[in-house]
Amino acid sequence: MSAQVGVRTRAQAALAMEAVSSAEPSSKRKKISNSTNQEPKLSKTPRTSSSSAVKPATVTEMVQPVSPEMVQQRCLSPTSSEIPASCCSSNGSIGLDQDRIKLLDLEVESAQVETSTCNGGHEIERREMKRSSELRENSQEPEPMEINSHRVLSKAKAMPTELELEEFFAASEKDIQKRFQDRYNYDIVKDVPLEGRYEWVQLKP
């Protein structure tokens, strides 16, 4: 009994090792430019004046190289997205200066109002639940830092569009198929064997 189990697991382990070796070429997709795009989003989290006072130089450094790319992305967003609310919110978040904080809050609030009118009842229910949960968080966790950061994040970010969701799903599916293809050296879509570990023999049904 244990011998049979051992045989199966060893075969599967061999397949896993095959996957390990085949995983190496996929790591080449890493791009340095993408990492710079994501950094400012992380830096937005601590927006307290003390944090900006501690590291003013790094904040300016992080903001400057990203702004032209982000502008390009937001120029593309009105054509790609069907919902005008996301366009408004994305335009509002361009200005990162402290002087525009009030304007940013106003624009974000107006964007939220627009989305609520567009979507109807479901969105209102979700926001009410979010508010009640925030109240609970206030009562349970008296730490001011987490609450402020949570509120800022929830206000600043817009929901992903259907196109973005579809792109994410499609990219994931593509990676999964490629992984299978590399592992078993067989192209299911074209129904053709590829160069690799296995030798495929055609059978006549």
Place this chain on the structure above:
Amino acid sequence: MDNLLCDEVWLSKSANTFEEVISDPVALKSYENEEFEEAFAVCLEKEVLCLPEPDYTKYLHSNNLIFPRCRVIQWFIKCRRRFNLSFGTVFLAFNYLDRFVSICQCNDWEYWMLELLSIACLSIAIKFNEISGLSLHEIQVEGLDYSFQSNVILKMELILLKALGWRLNSMTSFSFAEMLGFDFLEPHHHVKLISRVTDLLVQATLDQKMMEFRPSVVGMSALWCTLDQLFPPTSDTYIAYIMSILNQSQKDDIIKCHKLMETQTSMCVENHHYYCPLSPTTVLLNTHD
């Protein structure tokens, strides 16, 4: 009758072993040890099938995913408390998340993608490991920046299942610790051991330095640290036995991981940051305080 006994000194299940100094070594039947060793070997082989891809930590670094991953894991822990889930469920969700992120290496990870994935991971882990389920609406009640419709989450779940190859019964650091520790101790010692071990394991999950080690290594190291603190007399005997059934590279990994875990544990205690990653972000948080 003598053939059933072995010469090894092994832990007895009686409470006296922990109360008194071991004067007379207690011997277990040999088939019990053999059975454990076979099961342990099978679990080690099974572990390989459910690991993230190699160089996963480097990938997280290069895509700035270390901190978002920590946020998401902390959300899992909040959900565990809120919905009274088992730690086994939560550690399965950790495993699904890491495997998917290392398989589907998108060039542009955004935080909403990670949140959507996390909801799917937790939902599948709950269906797999818990008796009573949660609706997709209930899961999103608290702690998230985004909310998704049920059909979107279900689509994400299906893609996640494909990526994982439908292999959901992963060997996690928690399952290793559970197998190694709890079967050999009396019930009244479980509570102390369980809470301490799981705390160490959660910290290890959040710590990027620990991500280099396999779940089995992390699980055994956490168990080692805990036994050293709670049951010093039996710890040496027990660890010596576990080491005897491992090969040299596994031993080296455990010793290395154990030292690192002890260091990180003392640092965490000093900083009073529970479930907080030891990273530059921690420095920022300390600055605010």
